[in-house]
Structure formats: structure tokens, C-alpha cells
Amino acid sequence: MDGQEPDPRFTLANERTYLTWLSTSLALSAGGIAIAVVPEGVFVPWVRTLLALVLVSLSAVSAAxxxxxxxxxxxxxxxxxxxxxxxxxxxxxxxxxTVAVVALLLILVGR
Known part of the structure; x- marks a missing residue:
């Protein structure tokens, strides 16, 4: 890369932010997988699939x-x-x- 070497603190802060985006991606992916395997009676199947797809898609965007x-x-x-x-x-x-609000509404309606 061209330019001058920045203060190491800024470079390391940038690296921590990068790693945080990857951690966020992993958490979103885990949340999507968790929703996908929720038992059938908890959510309507198509809504469960939609919520899982949104979370896993956000995970892919975050990682990419x-x-x-x-x-x-x-x-x-x-x-x-x-x-x-x-x-x-x-x-x-x-x-x-949005995923949290939809899941909350479905939990409340299902009870």
C-alpha cells in the first residue's frame, strides 16, 4: 500500500474492527442455523425459513x-x-x- 505507515494503534484498532465484523458474521450465521432447526410447533415453517435466510444472508454480507x-x-x-x-x-x-421483532411477535402469538 502506498502512503505513510500509520500509528500502530490505529492499525490495530482497524484490525480489531475487522475481526469484530467476522465475529458478527459467525454469530449471525449461528443465529440463522438455530432458527432453522427450531421445532416445527414454535414458528410457522415458511417464517422460520425466512428468518433463517435473512440472518444467514446478513452473515454472508458481513463476512464478504x-x-x-x-x-x-x-x-x-x-x-x-x-x-x-x-x-x-x-x-x-x-x-x-426486524428478525427479532418478527420472532417476538410469533412467540407472543403462539402462546
Whole structure:
């Protein structure tokens, strides 16, 4: 990469953020798999599949975008450019919130 070597603290913080995106991806994947194997009586089957697909899709997006985001931030740090905004953060926040609200409603209606 071109530019100057940034302060190691910034490089390490960027690396921790990268690893956190990967951890988030793993957690989303585990949540999707957990919903997919919930017993039949808990959720309507198509809703269970939909919730699982949303979580696993968010997991794939998180994992796929983690390294490019790390690379863009590292490049900006080296060049002294402004850092790129976290464009996908709202997608993850709203996606997980939507799954949680739908699951909560289904749990309440099912009782």
C-alpha cells in the first residue's frame, strides 16, 4: 500500500474492527442455523425459513465486506484521507431488529 505507515494503534484498532465484523458474521450465521432447526410447533415453517435466510444472508454480507472495508480504512489511514463511513451498519442493525421483532411477535402469538 502506498502512503505513510500509520500509528500502530490505529492499525490495530482497524484490525480489531475487522475481526469484530467476522465475529458478527459467525454469530449471525449461528443465529440463522438455530432458527432453522427450531421445532416445527414454535414458528410457522415458511417464517422460520425466512428468518433463517435473512440472518444467514446478513452473515454472508458481513463476512464478504469485512476485508474490503479493512483495506479501504487502512489505505485511508496511510494516505491521511477521511475514513469511509460504515455504509452497511444500518443494514445489519435494521435486519437484526426486524428478525427479532418478527420472532417476538410469533412467540407472543403462539402462546
Amino acid at each position: 465486506t469485512a476485508y474490503p472495508r479493512w483495506r479501504h480504512i487502512q489505505r485511508a489511514l496511510r494516505r491521511g484521507d477521511p475514513l469511509p463511513p460504515p455504509a452497511l451498519a444500518p443494514v445489519f442493525g435494521y435486519g437484526v431488529a
